[in-house]
Each structure stands twice: as structure tokens, then as C-alpha cells.
Amino acid sequence: MPLKAPKIAPSARMRLLTGAEAAAHAMRQINPDVVSVYPITPQTPIIQTFAKFVADGETDTEIINVESEHSAMSAAVGAAQAGARTMTATASQGLALMIEIVYIAASMRLPIVMAVGNRALSGPINIHCDHADSMLARDSGMVQILTENAQEAYDLMVMAPRLAEHPEVMLPVLVSQDGFTITHSAEPVSLLPDEEVRRFVGDYRIPYPLLAGEVVTQGPFAMPDYYFEIKAQQVRAMRAAAQVFDELSEAYQACSGRRYQAVEGYRLDDADRALILMGSSAGTAKEVVDELRAKGEKVGLAQVRLFRPFPAAALREMLTGVGAVAVLDRALSFGGTAPLFAEVAAGLFGQTVSLSSQVYGLGGRELFPEQIAAVFHDLESTEGLEQPRFIGLRG
């Protein structure tokens, strides 16, 4: 099936940018105080592009070129706690190395924004896209956004600081884009004016920064008498993030004309079959939905952008009346259910709907429109649906 060009309203600020460049432009416009980074494919073009902006004086952010991702995240926590708006970027093994400190950043309630170019985890070592790296951070307490294209990668990076720094949220936010498919592919991207982004993002303020001249003890030791309560505060913050995301989407629409939902329904009205998926493949899937709709098939899809907090209620509402749903995961959980499927199954618990778990695209394997169409046809019969499937797997 032929693919159509992305539907983006043309504007005077339309630029031909890769997803990585788009994210770097968002960072330039946000102009954070500190960025601590370590190179890793396919994230590297984000920090390279940003470093050039700093070298050219387009932003005066302090960059720390650390000696590992573990130190990138550690320095980010130090900088954010000191009172500086702080960003970092990584992928795959880099996120794996950061994970210890990601959990700590979330528990310290530090609004660090992290750009990720999604890449498969070793081993075997691989540089191409799947979502296993993002899934490592699933239970870390970080807000997680998965984007579909370069425009979304830009827009959601611009939205991320306000979401992270909202007084009721105060959590790190991960904005990811599929490695190579988005990070390295040029598309037309509409940028907001610099001053518009600065105005949207606003000033950085956190309670009890380290450098305010006041006595503070940050990162103390909490025993069974307090640990649980601190975790419960994170649960509440994550819940608040869902509400704040919707409010911010509205505010962002007012200045950009583009509205992002935590989960976006595509042609779901009257649909009897639906797909649920995240990331760049959502674009391909929308094309397939259009093709099948044109043939009279009642199909639709739900694209999950906000994986944490997971928009279960919105998804449930959106899928009311749909008879069969296939959840397409780009990650595995060995010996258990794939992560997105597990969320959907829990979210739809008690609904009368057939669910199918299908895993695709690991290590960068392509997902073709024909394969997506075949998934929709699988859903015509509930027979054997309970068995998880692997799309495009040989043997």
C-alpha cells in the first residue's frame, strides 16, 4: 500500500528536520540551564545538534560532557536539585546504565527532561529500534511519552518541562522517539517561534533547591517508618500528571494549533476491530486503517502516547463497543505478558472484548502495512487469539 505524506498544516516555520534535530531545536528554544550528556546511537544527533547550537551562541546552556550515562543522570540530579532546569538524552544501554539514578530522580521529585531515541537492548548488541529501553524505566516513577514522528518529538519536548515542573507533578519526564525511524529521518516540522516556547515553558522553580542559601538535607535515608509514604506521594504525583498532561495539551493547542492526547483514537467510532500501539508504527497503522475503511471494514486504532501514567480510563471509554483488540508491543517480557498488552488487559478488565497480544519490530525489524492488515484480519475470528503472536518472525 502506498504511504501518504504526513498531514501537517504548512507554515512559514516549516523546516526539514530529523526527529533528533527537532528535539534539539526544542532544547535550544527551552534553553535549559544545564544539559549533561553522553553519546550513544541513535541519540547522538540530538546532543551533537544541541552542542552546535551552544557553540554558535544560539543558547548559553552549560553542557557537561560526562564519562558515562550513569554520571549523566547523576549530574542531572545534582544540577536539578541545585536549582537548574536540567535535561539529558540517551538510548538503550545508556538508559539501562542510568536506571538506578532514574528511580532516585523520581523519588527526589526532580523535573529532569530526558530525550530518548528508542533502541533495542543488548544482547545481542543492536542499534535499531524497539521499546525495550523505555520499558526498563516503566516502574521507575518517570513520566513516559512515546512519539510518532519528528513533529511530535518536537512538540512533546516543548511540553515536557511544564509537565515535569508542575507543582503537583514534580517528576522526571522521558520523551522518546523511535531510533533511526524518527531520529534519523527528515520530515517537515513546524517550529514555534523561540519567544513563544520561552513563554510557554516559563521560569524554573523547585521547592528547597540546594543553592538557595538555606539548610536542606536532600536524599536522606528512609526506613520502614517513612519509605512507604514517600512512595505513595509518588503515586499521587503520577496520577496528577495525567490531569496536568490534558491541561497542558489544551494550552499547547492554543499556541501551536496541535493537540496531543494521552491516548488518541483513530477512526474508532463504530469500529468492531482495533489495534493499540505506540511510536512511529502508529503512522503506518493509520494508513492501513484508512485503506481498510475505504474497503468498508470497520477498523480503527488507539495510539498510546502517554505510557506513564497509563491512560486506562480513556482507553476503556474509547474502546467501548469494539469487539476485538490486538495490542502491538515493541518489547517483550520473557515468561510474562508484553508490557503494553499487560496495561491494556488490566485497563479493560471486566469488559467484553477479545484481546490479542502481538509482538513486532524487535531490534529494528520492519513492520509492513500488509502485516498490520493481516492483524486486523486475524481479529475477525476469536479462534486462537489467546496465544501471543510474533509478527514477521521466521521459523
Next chain:
Amino acid sequence: MPSIKQIARNEAASSRFVSGHSLCRGCGIPVVVRTVLNSIEAPVVVINATGCLEVATTRYPHTTWQVPWLHIAFENAAAAASGVETAYKALVKRGRLPDEPIVFVVFGGDGGTYDIGLQALSGALERGHRFLYVCYDNEAYMNTGIQRSSATPFAANTTTSPAGKQSFGKLQKRKDLTAIVVAHHIPYAAQASISHWQDLSDKVVAATRLASPSFINVLSTCPLGWGLEPNQTVRFARLATETRYWPLYEVIEGHYRITEQPLDPSLPIRAWLEDQVRFKHLFQHEDAEVLARIQREVDRDWNNLKRRSEADAQWFARHSERLAKEWTGSAARPAPAMTSRTNTNP
């Protein structure tokens, strides 16, 4: 140089590390922390690696710290300090913080510095962040119950290098971390001890005058891990220096200077080893071979240091005036003494 009176006055006027913590009786760590923090006149921000010090001073919702204090994890104190220091630079540059000096002090134990934190320390030293890194070296993982680290001396008995029928304790010699730090070409690195407070205090003053990283490795007795009565803490730290096992010296721009000469240069290492439970096994059957090897290595290392220090004496003579003038670090304080120091605390 702050005198003991000045240090006591600083402690009395605004204690930066108050009582009520849960460090053991006789622990050397509070001596390190108080001497370091009371030798700095400027405001300080403390970054602390996971370890005895962090665990025993910040049990939520209590704190021992009367200064801004940050802890993230075990292996990343130097990286965390890199972030804090860079944030300070960024915020001053953007006019969101006054351009007033803050001294960043990092405390980490030997586990958090020699072992798991070595990479973060190396990275931060190479990048040149302005902070003083103080390693309180008690020669093993004491917080988890006396496991060997790469700072544990040869032949010491720990729970993971136990002496037994087939073993005399740790089989390897300790790592020379100070030399590793010196290899990063930072302008100031030193070894100090809790037994020589004036020497430590002077080194803190010298180290914090610089707009660059500096490092002080402080030997800190652990009565629990070394097997000593709590009232023996200072005595055994002193014996480590007197037996030349832990020489006190500083390395300025790559040039070595011994800051405390042992009173009796022939005092054998045995005088330090003998009453520590962690070395007791060496004396039960008088393990002559191991004891001779320990003495041989102490003598060799001391002689190397002495030779270097003697070779650099002329450099110090030539540069003392320049150093005194150039060392105009961010914290306003008197110029460092470039003359040789006498033992003021016998």
C-alpha cells in the same frame, strides 16, 4: 591557617555537623567532617556518597547537617558534585544566584571512592569541576560489615578476605588512590589523617583556594573494622603515620612534599599492626614471611616518596612565592603557608 582555637570558634559559632548522629563510638569520620568543614570560612554545600556517614546522619526525618547537603547514590558523588557545580555556574551566569563563593565539598568512603565511585571521580577530575573531594578512608566496607575494598591493606582480615587455615587475609596490596588522582594533573592532592588535625586543616585551606578540583585522602580509624577500643582511634591513626604506612604529604602541580616527618624513622610497622584485631592472625603463629613483606613494602613506598619529595624541594623553593600569589581561589582566606610545617600536635 586556622588554629585549633579558630576551628573551635567556628564549631561553637555555627556548627555545620551537629551531635545526635548514629556513627559508632570512636568513629574517625566525624573528626574528618568537623575538621574539614570548620576549616572553610565560605559557605559550603556538601555532597555525600552512600556509606556510614550518609546513613548515620540523615535518617529521615532527622539530619545532622546544618549546611545544604545532597546524597544520591554510592558510586556517583563526584558526578553529582559536577552537576551541582555546573548548576552554580549556570545560575550565576544567568543572574539567578549572586556571584558569591560557595565551596563544594564531597565526602565519600574508600568503597565509594577507590572502588565503585572511581569512574565518576576520574571523570569529574578530568573535566575540572571546582570541588574538594575528601575520601574518608577506613580501609574496608565498614557500613555493610567489614568487607574488603581495594583500600584494604595486604594481609588484613575482613569478612570477605578472612584469615583461615589456608589464608592470611587479603592477598593483595592496597591501591594507591592518591597517585591515581595525581595522574589527573589536578593542582592539589594530599594525604592526611585524623590524628594530625592541623595538617588536615591546612590542606583543606590550600585545596579550597583553587578554582579546580582538589582531593584529600584522609585515613580514618574504624574501631569496629580494625578491632580496637573506641579510645584508641587517634592513637592508631597516628601510628599509621609514625610507622610510615600512611605518610602525610601533598602534591602541588605534580610536585611532592612530605608534610609530617615521622618522629622515629625506624619504628617498625609491627607497632601499628600488632594490637589491631584485623591483623591478629599474623602474630598468633608469628607469620614472619608476611610480616617481613609488609615491612619491605612500607620501606620501599616510603623511600620512593622521600626521594620524590627531596627531588621536588627545589621546585617548592622556586615557586613558593608564585603559588602564594596565584592561589586566589574563590573562597577569601589567608594565603597558604609554603614553608615546611612543623608537627604542632605531637
